[in-house]
Structure formats: structure tokens, C-alpha cells
Amino acid sequence: MTPSSTTGREATRSSGEELILTAQGVRRSFGGLTAVDVDEFTVRKGTITALIGPNGAGKSTFFNVLTGFDRADAGTWTLDGRDVTGLPAYRLARQGMVRTFQLTRSLADLTLVENVLLAAPGQRGEGMGGALFGRRSWRRQERSNTERARELLARFGLDRMAEQPAGVLSGGQRKLLEMARALMCEPRLLLLDEPMAGVNPRLVETLLEHVRQVRAEGTTILFVEHDMDVVVDISDDVVCMAFGTVLATGTPAEVMRDPEVIDAYLGSDEADDETARLARRGHQA
Numbered sequence: 001m002t003p004s005s006t007t008g009r010e011a012t013r014s015s016g017e018e019l020i021l022t023a024q025g026v027r028r029s030f031g032g033l034t035a036v037d038v039d040e041f042t043v044r045k046g047t048i049t050a051l052i053g054p055n056g057a058g059k060s061t062f063f064n065v066l067t068g069f070d071r072a073d074a075g076t077w078t079l080d081g082r083d084v085t086g087l088p089a090y091r092l093a094r095q096g097m098v099r100t101f102q103l104t105r106s107l108a109d110l111t112l113v114e115n116v117l118l119a120a121p122g123q124r125g126e127g128m129g130g131a132l133f134g135r136r137s138w139r140r141q142e143r144s145n146t147e148r149a150r151e152l153l154a155r156f157g158l159d160r161m162a163e164q165p166a167g168v169l170s171g172g173q174r175k176l177l178e179m180a181r182a183l184m185c186e187p188r189l190l191l192l193d194e195p196m197a198g199v200n201p202r203l204v205e206t207l208l209e210h211v212r213q214v215r216a217e218g219t220t221i222l223f224v225e226h227d228m229d230v231v232v233d234i235s236d237d238v239v240c241m242a243f244g245t246v247l248a249t250g251t252p253a254e255v256m257r258d259p260e261v262i263d264a265y266l267g268s269d270e271a272d273d274e275t276a277r278l279a280r281r282g283h284q285a
């Protein structure tokens with residue numbers, strides 16, 4: 001932790017701001033490599049929070065652990081004050097925490113609408129519950145789920161392709177499909193792993209607008225992003241990771257001015273690009 005960038009903010013954080021996500025002492029190792037070693041991590045409710053850091057910093061692993069796609073070796077975490085440590089992804093989704101992946105995971109052979117429907121919560125048609133629930137209400141629920149899936153596809157400009165297999169989509173469209181699928185669960189906290197990566201620059205602004213809109217509807221957003229312009233543009237808070245640990249937490253300007261953060265990028269492959277941008281952004285901010 002960097003005292004200069006965290007002390008003041010931690011004080012505000014502890015004095016009554018509502019935290020939707022907190023994590024303490026989260027560790028994950030692969031063999032001899034400690035991929036994640038996070039002492040303290042928080043996300044304020046209602047914010048767009050960016051998780052930045054050079055390649056291999058542990059961002060995706062941290063996401064995987066928090067969202068139940070990987071197990072932690074140690075640590076605890078809470079969602080809205082409730083301990084959700086180690087819960088599997090489907091249970092977290094029911095509690096309002098949903099994530100997308102750095103590499104999109106749409107099922108290529110299923111249609112877009114089927115892809116979105118897969119994420120529908122409370123599939124009452126399945127199992128004993130479905131039998132007891134009755135065929136008619138099951139159909140009604142399926143109809144309303146399908147309607148909602150189509151609305152979401154329309155929202156992301158994918159409605160004309162609703163019946164086409166997801167395999168035909170471009171990289172950017174797949175990111176939009178992932179967002180649609182995540183929103184099907186009506187999340188309170190949405191985690192996006194590099195939502196803009198591989199997206200045509202013309203689509204980036206659209207995607208950003210969608211992210212802002214989702215937040216305006218009351219969903220907190222935690223997203224991993226490499227593009228510092230994007231980070232400055234839409235984030236309230238920024239957390240920088242390197243070598244598995246949290247280096248700095250604060251406003252975009254605070255974090256980008258932090259010498260430890262700049263050092264972390266200097267030592268990475270992205271140094272030329274990102275350090276120059278960090279320095280420029282930190283200077284402007």
C-alpha cells in the first residue's frame with residue numbers, strides 16, 4: 001500500500017460510505033507463484049471502479065477468485081456486508097454479483113437469444129420445482145425471460161441477429177453479448193474483465209455509454225482496463241495491482257500520479273505506451 005494515496009481515502013471510506021464489496025487477505029498461488037496477495041480491497045457502492053495494473057499483475061485471478069471461478073488459498077470477502085467467501089459463481093449470481101470474461105465465452109453454436117437465456121435466473125422449469133410449479137406458469141416464465149433477453153439484445157443493438165449463432169459475431173459484438181448476458185441476472189455488482197479489449201475503436205464509445213447507463217440504473221461496476229484514457233474517462237475510483245498486491249487506491253488522478261504505480265508500469269512490457277500515458281494523464285489531472 002502507498003500511504004500517500006490511500007490514507008486520506010481510507011479515512012473517508014471507513015466513515016460511513018457504503019461498501020458493496022470488501023476483501024481481506026485474499027491469496028492465490030500457482031505452484032511457487034503467488035498470483036494474488038491482496039490484504040485489503042473495497043469497492044464503494046454506486047461507483048465505477050477500475051482495476052488496473054501491468055500484464056500478469058493478478059487482476060483476472062483476483063476476479064476469478066472473488067466470483068467463484070477459482071478457489072482462494074486464504075482470505076474472506078463480503079458482498080453488501082454478507083460473507084460470500086468461496087461461494088460458487090451461480091450462487092453469487094443469485095446474490096447479485098456477476099462477471100464477464102477477458103476472453104468472451106459465448107457459445108458459438110447457440111443463437112444470441114439462447115446465449116442470453118442461459119443466464120436467466122431461477123429457471124423454474126427444471127427439476128422437481130418445475131414439475132410442481134406447473135406447465136402453464138413455466139411457459140409464462142419462459143416467455144417473459146425470452147422477452148427480456150430480446151430487450152437486452154435490442155439495447156445492445158444485436159436484436160437483428162437474435163436468431164443467428166453467436167459464432168458469427170465480431171469480437172466487439174461478443175463483448176456486447178456478454179454484457180447483455182450478465183444483465184439478464186439483474187446484478188447489483190457487475191465485474192467486467194477488459195470489456196473494451198479487442199473492440200473496434202468506434203464501438204468503444206458505445207460500450208462506455210452502456211457501462212455508464214448500467215451504473216445510472218443502480219448497478220456498481222468493477223472493471224479491469226488497460227486503456228488509461230478509458231479509466232480516467234469513466235472511473236470514480238481506481239485500484240492498481242502489481243505482483244499480486246494492491247499498490248495504490250484512489251481517484252484516477254491520485255493513482256496515476258503515484259510513483260509506485262508508474263514504477264510498476266516501467267518494469268512491464270507495456271512500459272513505452274502506458275507509462276507515457278500515465279505520466280501524461282497524471283500531469284493533466
Ligand SMILES: Nc1ncnc2c1ncn2[C@@H]1O[C@H](COP(=O)(O)OP(=O)(O)OP(=O)(O)O)[C@@H](O)[C@H]1O
Pocket residue numbers: 030033035053054055056057058059060061062102
Ligand atoms: N491457472 C494458472 N496456472 C498457473 N499460473 C497462472 C494461472 N492463472 C494465472 N497464472 C499466473 O498468475 C499471474 C497473474 O495472472 P493474471 O491472469 O491474473 O494477470 P492479469 O493481471 O489478469 O494480466 P493481464 O493484464 O495480462 O490479463 C501470472 O503470472 C499468470 O501467469
Ligand SMILES: [Mg+2]
Pocket residue numbers: 059060061102
Ligand atoms: Mg487478465
